[in-house]
Structures are given as C-alpha cells and as structure tokens.
Amino acid sequence: MTSEFSALLKRLRREAKMTQEALAERAGVGVRTIRGLETGERADPRVTTVRLLADALGLSPEDRERLLAAAVHRTVDDGPSDDATPHPGPATGGPPGSALHETLADVAEQVAQTVAARWQREEEQRQVHDPYPLPVRWRPVAEELTDHWANIRRLPAGGTHGPLDLSGQLDEIVDVYRRLPSGRLVVLGRSGSGKSILAVRFVLDHLKSRGRADAVPVIFSIGSWDPTAITLRDWLAAQLTRDQPGLAASGPGGSSLAAALVETGRILPVLDGFDEIADGLRRPALEALNATTLPLLLTSRPSEYAAAVAETDVLTSAAAVELTDLGLADLADYLPRTTRKARGGGRRSATAWDPVLNELRERPGSRAAANLAAVLTTPLMVTLARAVYSDTPDHDPAALLDTRRFRTPEELEDHLLDNFTATVYRPRPGHHPGSGSRRTFDPERAQYWLGYLAHHLTRLDTPDLEWWRLGHGLRRVPRTLVTSLVICVAIGLVDGVVGTLFDSFAFQLADGLVAGLLGGLLFGIAYWFMVAAKDTAVEPSGVRMKIFGRERRSGRSPLRRLAIGVLCGLVFGIGYGFVRGVVNGLWYHVSIPLVLAGSLGDGLIYGVMFALAAGPTFGLLTLFETPLDIRSAVNPVGLLRTNGRTVATQLLLWAPTFGILVGFGSVLAIQPMAALLGPVVWNVTAALKLGVISGLGGALGYLFSLTSWGQWTVFSRIWLPLTGRLPWSVVTFLEDAYQRGVLRQAGAVYQFRHARLQHHLARAYRSPRPHQPAEGGAGDP
Known part of the structure; x- marks a missing residue:
C-alpha cells in the first residue's frame, strides 16, 4: 500500500x-x-x-x-524501526500549526534574537554609525557573471523577461534582494569596498521586517568551508552549533536543532568571503553551491569569483552586483565630521582634513592628490585614515600628501595599515597603567602578537580565530609532544605529592618520575591517534553538567559510553601496567624472563582494574549531561567559560568516581589474579594510594589531552606565552583587541576586522621591516 x-x-x-x-x-x-x-x-x-x-x-x-x-x-x-531508534538526519517543520512546525519556529525566533543582538553590538563596536555609515553603492555586473534572467525570475519553460532593476545603496539592500524570485544574490567588490558592512546591514534590516515564518539571515564566513570534506548543509549546521552550542540538542526527527533549521529552510545563509576559500577549492565550492536550491547571499572579490565561474559556471539562478568606489564628495562629507573642530574657524569651523580635501579638489592631477585619491576609494581605507588621523588629534593628515615618504598608493595603504594597530594601542594622554578598565599593552609587542595570530590563521587558510585551535600553530608532532610533556609533569607531581603520604620522599620522587613519563607517553599516544593524526581539534563541548534536578538528556547513550570506557581503560591499563612492570623490573635488576612475566601480569591486573573503573565512570558522566541553552555562549569568552565550567564539573565527578572504582577494583581484581599469576603483594594502603593517584592523574590526563578547555590551557596559557608568541593573559589581550577594533566577534570566534588587515599583519610577522610613524607634515606634492 x-x-x-x-x-x-x-x-x-x-x-x-x-x-x-x-x-x-x-x-x-x-x-x-x-x-x-x-x-x-x-x-x-x-x-x-x-x-x-x-x-x-x-x-x-x-x-x-x-x-x-x-x-x-x-x-x-508507521512506528519505530527494528532498532527502536530514530533515524539520523534533519527533521522538518511539518505543516503550519503542527508540533514540529511550532517547535522549530520557536527555535528560529531565539536564533533571530541572538543574531540581531550580536551584529548590533558589532556595528556599535566598529563605529559604523559614528557619525553615519559610509556610502555603499553598487552597479550591475557583466552578464557573463549572472545566470539567465528567466532562471533568476523562476519563469516556466518558454517564459522570457528582461533584467530586473537592482541598483541601490546600503539601506536598500533588503528591498533589492526581495526583488529576486530566486532569492540568490552575489555581491562583488574589491578588498575593503564594504562587502562585510553590507552583509551586516542586510542581516539587521532583514530581521527588522522578518515574519515568524520567514528564514533567519545568518552570516557565515565561507572561507573556512572545505567543500571536498563536508556538504554545504552539514557545514552550515556545524557552524550554527559552534556559535550556539544549544542547537546541538536533538530536534524533531532525531537530528540536531541546527540541522533541522537548515533543512527546513529556516536559515538564510549570508556567505561572506567566497574569495577567502583556498585557491583549489573555489571551483568545487561553486559546484556544491549549484547542487543546492538554498536561497543565499554571497560576497566575493570580483577576480576570484570570475575565475571560479570561468572554470565551472555562474551561481545558478543568481543575480550579481558590484560595489562602486567612494568619491570625493563622500570624503568631503564624512572625514571632517570625524574629527574635532579647529579653534577660531568662524561659522564653518575648519578641521585638520580641510587642507587635504582642498588638495584633492584643487589639484587632482598632482602626484600627491592622485595617490591619495586612489587610496581613499574604499570604506576600509577611509576608516583606517579616520582611526590614524581623526581619532588621534596630534596626527596631521597632511602627512598623507608627503610624496617623499609615500611615493605610490601602495605605500600609502601600507602606512595606514601599519599605523592602525600602533595608533589604537597608543596610550591616551592622562592614562596610567592600572588606572582604568582597559589593559595597557606595549604597541610593538601587541603588533607582534597580533602578527602571530594573523600568521596562524593564514597557515590554516581560515578567517576564524577559534580559541580551541590556537595550538594548531604548531605542527602535529610538536603539538603531541607538548601535550605529553604537560601531562607528564602534571601526573608526576600528583604521584609525587600524594605518594609522600604513603612512602618515603626518595622512593616517591623516583616513582613520580616513572608515573609521569608513563602517563605522558600513554596519553600522548591516545592524543596522537584520536586528535593529532587526523589533524583535527578537540571541539568545545555542546553539553553542560546538571547534577541536581531533572532536565532533557543530551541524547548520548550511557551504554555506548560505558563500552568505550571499558575498552579504553583495558588498553590503557594493559599498556601502563606492562611498561611500569618492565621499568620496575629493570630498576631492581630482575632477570629478563621474570621481568617479562611480571610485566604481563601487571598489565593484565591494571587492564582489568582500569576497565572496570573507566566504563562505569564514563557512563555515569553521560547521565548528568544536558544540552546547553540555545541562547548560551554566543561569544568567544562566553563559550570558553561555559566549557571551563563543564570540564570542572566533569573532573569533580570523574576524579573521585574513577579513584574509588580503581581502589575497590584493585582489591577485587587481585584475588582471582592471584590464583592465576601466583602470590601478589597488595593491601588496603596500596589500593588507597592507587585510587587517589589514578583518580587525580587520570582526570588531569583526560583534561589536557581530550578536552578543548584543556588544550586551550596547554597551548594558550602555557606553551605559547612561554615561547613569547602570545601574552600570558591571552583572554584579556583578545578582548582588548576586540574593544580597540582590531578584532571583531563572529559568533563564538574572533576575526580580524578585515582580511586585508590580517594578511598585512601576517606578512609583517614573517618579514619585519622598519615602521613609519604617522607624525609629520606635508612635503612636496
């Protein structure tokens, strides 16, 4: 039927x-x-x-x-399938009024509120409306970069119609987009032309007029997408989950809420930075976009998009526009209003920008005016000029006309990029370290640290500065060695300190050294195979620990986690017991045959003990996991703190549970093993010592190797500051850089204010060169 x-x-x-x-x-x-x-x-x-x-x-x-x-x-x-579990995959909204539809509509509404709040803060932080948004206008592009208008208009077979009028400016972008029946628009513009500003304005204006049933526009930095490794819809769902971990919770039909939102068309992707996709991946990326029917808005530099189109095809059913340059009238309106008035200026007070603007008006053919006019054609360069000269009263913008210092437009651009970070980190008059809430960083050191971060992102081919991936500035082998070293020290200290309560200091010093080396080695091996060899990172947890009260479960199976814990405990215990037996046997000069026999016995005993302890411990942790709230952790620091609290609670549960089970398990395991292996020396004191050391040492090993917060601690709080690549107070530095406008927040990650700034800082980090300060007057034009 x-x-x-x-x-x-x-x-x-x-x-x-x-x-x-x-x-x-x-x-x-x-x-x-x-x-x-x-x-x-x-x-x-x-x-x-x-x-x-x-x-x-x-x-x-x-x-x-x-x-x-x-x-x-x-x-x-039709009822449940044979395995009595829902099939994986995204859910759908169902017909209007259904439970499925209303559930996803409520979730989409919460996402919309979060997105609106996030980008409103970002516009304020970037002073977009101070004094007013710089003009962003566009024009139609060449026909070879757009699809057929019949496809854009969704006309039936045989239908013909001319092009739509897509002209407009910044506050009209939503109206222009809604003229397109296909819901697909490509926005092209050269570096710094205002594509990201337009994307933010599109999201905010769209949300203002959004109905409950409409899709929620969300900005995705598409430069981090690898279309050969993950489909577009899965990547969108993963990005949503990263920025709002609560969306990882199970939704209708068994999929995550994020996947359900994407599949049911409740997310309108605003894909920012197609040109930031790695060179060899733009063609497959465009092909993957054409394999979907999702409405979307895509931004890109013209040359990269045109090259991808030449290799495959235009974006199906998409119209395209290109952003235009700013003109002299735009500069004359904007720049004087960004700086203070000069004293005694009469009815129309003069400003520091007046001589510069007069030069551009009256001598447009001069070398100085031509160079500067070529630079100040994009919102990015105008914003940098404002930061360096308008926001710093003792900097004279007439210096931009000095052709002896700046012979070409490129040198002027480098000057503005160089001085931007130096200017924003310059101590303000009357400010003393410790006198206010903002931390004082040395400008040169700050530029070096920012250069390292920019270089790190350039190596990874991504615009997203994710705190849990900062260790990826190291290659896989050094990363594994550093992780092993930190675990070695941690376990060695635990063993040494706790052991002195039971044995002599001299013995425990040697025992702590052995335990640390073995723990570091085994956890390092586990880290290599589970993380480093795959060149992945330990992702932030999407759950929180709820010990008291009953709430929704995280959807993870305690039985599956129990089985994984038993297997890992068995393998880890056998390896630990065998190597420890070999070391002890050689230390006491026991014959090789006896060493091997005793080591095999130790491996078997420790394997059984750790398996019986790790399985129930992992299963128990699962029972206390609940999904994060949908609106939680929508910024990098929030996500870091949320994961820190989750890990702390996990360790508070893990350490005593694992320690007690190992202690009791050792007593239970020794008796049957004694009949098989012969007499074994073991008592309550030995069981207690092993339980305490195993609980604390195992918790620290797990923390530093297999949690995102632990990896953050190893690299961002220990190794990178120790080697001078980052300051000791990394969170303070990143938040300070965000407050100063060097970084921006995009959900749970930081990004440089502009890709051009990132690439400039990365290049300066790799090849330092003398810095030219902003001070100075005009030279010969």
Whole structure:
C-alpha cells in the first residue's frame, strides 16, 4: 500500500522527467531502494536518503520541505524501526500549526534574537554609525557573471523577461534582494569596498521586517568551508552549533536543532568571503553551491569569483552586483565630521582634513592628490585614515600628501595599515597603567602578537580565530609532544605529592618520575591517534553538567559510553601496567624472563582494574549531561567559560568516581589474579594510594589531552606565552583587541576586522621591516 511519501516521491520524479534508474544514479542509491520507496514496500525511509533524493531531483525549497515532512511523518506513523531508534538526519517543520512546525519556529525566533543582538553590538563596536555609515553603492555586473534572467525570475519553460532593476545603496539592500524570485544574490567588490558592512546591514534590516515564518539571515564566513570534506548543509549546521552550542540538542526527527533549521529552510545563509576559500577549492565550492536550491547571499572579490565561474559556471539562478568606489564628495562629507573642530574657524569651523580635501579638489592631477585619491576609494581605507588621523588629534593628515615618504598608493595603504594597530594601542594622554578598565599593552609587542595570530590563521587558510585551535600553530608532532610533556609533569607531581603520604620522599620522587613519563607517553599516544593524526581539534563541548534536578538528556547513550570506557581503560591499563612492570623490573635488576612475566601480569591486573573503573565512570558522566541553552555562549569568552565550567564539573565527578572504582577494583581484581599469576603483594594502603593517584592523574590526563578547555590551557596559557608568541593573559589581550577594533566577534570566534588587515599583519610577522610613524607634515606634492 502506497503512502503520502510514496505518491509524492513518484510524482516529483515524473515531474523531473527522470526514470528510477536515472534518479538512482544521480542520487547514489540503489534502484531497488527507490522502487521500494515508491511502492511502499520500504516502510522506513531514512531522512539521509531522502535528502539525497531531494538534491538529485533539484527540488524547490517548498517541495523539498514537503518531501522531508512526508518522510518524517511516515516514520512516526508507521512506528519505530527494528532498532527502536530514530533515524539520523534533519527533521522538518511539518505543516503550519503542527508540533514540529511550532517547535522549530520557536527555535528560529531565539536564533533571530541572538543574531540581531550580536551584529548590533558589532556595528556599535566598529563605529559604523559614528557619525553615519559610509556610502555603499553598487552597479550591475557583466552578464557573463549572472545566470539567465528567466532562471533568476523562476519563469516556466518558454517564459522570457528582461533584467530586473537592482541598483541601490546600503539601506536598500533588503528591498533589492526581495526583488529576486530566486532569492540568490552575489555581491562583488574589491578588498575593503564594504562587502562585510553590507552583509551586516542586510542581516539587521532583514530581521527588522522578518515574519515568524520567514528564514533567519545568518552570516557565515565561507572561507573556512572545505567543500571536498563536508556538504554545504552539514557545514552550515556545524557552524550554527559552534556559535550556539544549544542547537546541538536533538530536534524533531532525531537530528540536531541546527540541522533541522537548515533543512527546513529556516536559515538564510549570508556567505561572506567566497574569495577567502583556498585557491583549489573555489571551483568545487561553486559546484556544491549549484547542487543546492538554498536561497543565499554571497560576497566575493570580483577576480576570484570570475575565475571560479570561468572554470565551472555562474551561481545558478543568481543575480550579481558590484560595489562602486567612494568619491570625493563622500570624503568631503564624512572625514571632517570625524574629527574635532579647529579653534577660531568662524561659522564653518575648519578641521585638520580641510587642507587635504582642498588638495584633492584643487589639484587632482598632482602626484600627491592622485595617490591619495586612489587610496581613499574604499570604506576600509577611509576608516583606517579616520582611526590614524581623526581619532588621534596630534596626527596631521597632511602627512598623507608627503610624496617623499609615500611615493605610490601602495605605500600609502601600507602606512595606514601599519599605523592602525600602533595608533589604537597608543596610550591616551592622562592614562596610567592600572588606572582604568582597559589593559595597557606595549604597541610593538601587541603588533607582534597580533602578527602571530594573523600568521596562524593564514597557515590554516581560515578567517576564524577559534580559541580551541590556537595550538594548531604548531605542527602535529610538536603539538603531541607538548601535550605529553604537560601531562607528564602534571601526573608526576600528583604521584609525587600524594605518594609522600604513603612512602618515603626518595622512593616517591623516583616513582613520580616513572608515573609521569608513563602517563605522558600513554596519553600522548591516545592524543596522537584520536586528535593529532587526523589533524583535527578537540571541539568545545555542546553539553553542560546538571547534577541536581531533572532536565532533557543530551541524547548520548550511557551504554555506548560505558563500552568505550571499558575498552579504553583495558588498553590503557594493559599498556601502563606492562611498561611500569618492565621499568620496575629493570630498576631492581630482575632477570629478563621474570621481568617479562611480571610485566604481563601487571598489565593484565591494571587492564582489568582500569576497565572496570573507566566504563562505569564514563557512563555515569553521560547521565548528568544536558544540552546547553540555545541562547548560551554566543561569544568567544562566553563559550570558553561555559566549557571551563563543564570540564570542572566533569573532573569533580570523574576524579573521585574513577579513584574509588580503581581502589575497590584493585582489591577485587587481585584475588582471582592471584590464583592465576601466583602470590601478589597488595593491601588496603596500596589500593588507597592507587585510587587517589589514578583518580587525580587520570582526570588531569583526560583534561589536557581530550578536552578543548584543556588544550586551550596547554597551548594558550602555557606553551605559547612561554615561547613569547602570545601574552600570558591571552583572554584579556583578545578582548582588548576586540574593544580597540582590531578584532571583531563572529559568533563564538574572533576575526580580524578585515582580511586585508590580517594578511598585512601576517606578512609583517614573517618579514619585519622598519615602521613609519604617522607624525609629520606635508612635503612636496
């Protein structure tokens, strides 16, 4: 008997004029699967399979949602599958008024509020409205960079129509976007032309007029996307979860809330920085974008987008515009209003910018005026000039006309970029260290640390400064060695300090050294295989620990975690016991055969003890995990603190639980082992000592190697400051850089204020050169 899903799938396939065989080949599924779904023989359509079919059919957002909703309803109506667990994959909203629809609508509303608050703060921080937003205008681009207007207008076969009028300025961007039936717009502009400003304004204006059923515009820095490793929809869901960990909670249909929002069209992606995608990945990125029907707004520099189009095709159904340069009239209106009035200036008070503007008006053909006019054509350069000269009264902008210092426009741009960081870190008159809330950093040291961060991002080919990836400035082997070294010291200190309560100082000193080396080695090996070898990072936790009170569970299976804990404890214990037995045997000059026999016995004993302790401990931790609130941790420091609290609670549970289980487990394990291995010397004191050291040492080893907060501590709080790459107070430095306008916040990560500034600082870090201060007067024009 066919169902609503079966009939809908068959109808959509026929409308696409595809056979079952053609659909199977394009979707990458079996013909028998499609035949079974259409006839109703298969009563459990997996949502992941339905997504593949929807992509292969090229469905519109409305048809895609209907197909996914029918699949979810069928799964619910037909009862649970054989394994009694929901199939993985995104949920859908269902028809208006349904529980599914209302749940996702509520979540989308919370996301909208968070996004609006985030970017309103960012506009204030960047002084966009002080005194007013710089003009951002655009013009149509060449026809070869846009799709056919019939496709943009979503016309039926045979329909023809001319182009739409897409001209406008900053406060009209939402109206221009809504003229496009396809909902796809490409915004091109050279470096610093205002693409990011336009993206932020688009989001805020769109949210002001957004209805409850409308999609939520969210800015994604697309430069960090690798289309060969992850699909667009999965990447969007991952980015949402990163910025709002509460969206990792299970949603309708078993998927995460983030994935459900993306799949049901409740997120309008604003993909900022297509040009920041790595060179070899732009073509597959554009092909991946064309494989979806998602409405979106994409920004890029013109040359990178044109090159990708030449290699493959335009963005399907997308119109495109290009941002235009600022003119002299824009500068004359804006720059004088950014600085203080000169004394005795009469009815129209003169400003420091007047001589410069007069030179541009009256002698446009002079070398000085031509160079400066070529530079001050983008909002970025005008903003830098304002920061260096308007916001610093003792800097005279007439210095920009000195052709002996600045012979080319490029030298002027480098001067503004160089002096931006020096200016914002310059101590203000009357300010004394410690007299206010803002920390004082030496300008040269600050520029060096910022250069390291910029170099770090350039190496990783990403604009996102993620605190949990700061250790990736080191290559995989050094990163593993540093992690092992910190764990070695931590476990050695725990063993040495705790052990002195039970044994002599001299013995415990040697024992602590051995325990530290073994712990560092084994946790280092675990870190290598689980993290470093894959060249990944330990991601921040998306849960919090709730010991008291009953709340939603995190969705993780305690039994699965118990099994993983038993396996890891067994492997770790066997390795620890065997190596420790070998070291002790060689230390006491025991014969090799006896050393090997005793080491195998020790390995077996420790393996059983640690397995019996680690399994229940991991399973118990799962019972106390609950999803984070959807609105939690929407900035880098918030996410760091939230993860710090989660890790602290985990360790408070882990250390005593694991320690007690190891202590009691050792007593239980020794008795049967004694019958198998012969007499074993063990008593309550030895069990207590092992339990305390194992609980504390194991907790620290897990903390530093397998949690994001622990990795932050190892590299950002210890190693990088110790080697001079970053200051000791990294959080204070990053927040201070954000307050000064060098960095911006994009959800849970920092980014440099502009990609041009990042690349300039990275280049300066790699090849330092003399700094030219901003002070000085005009020279020969």
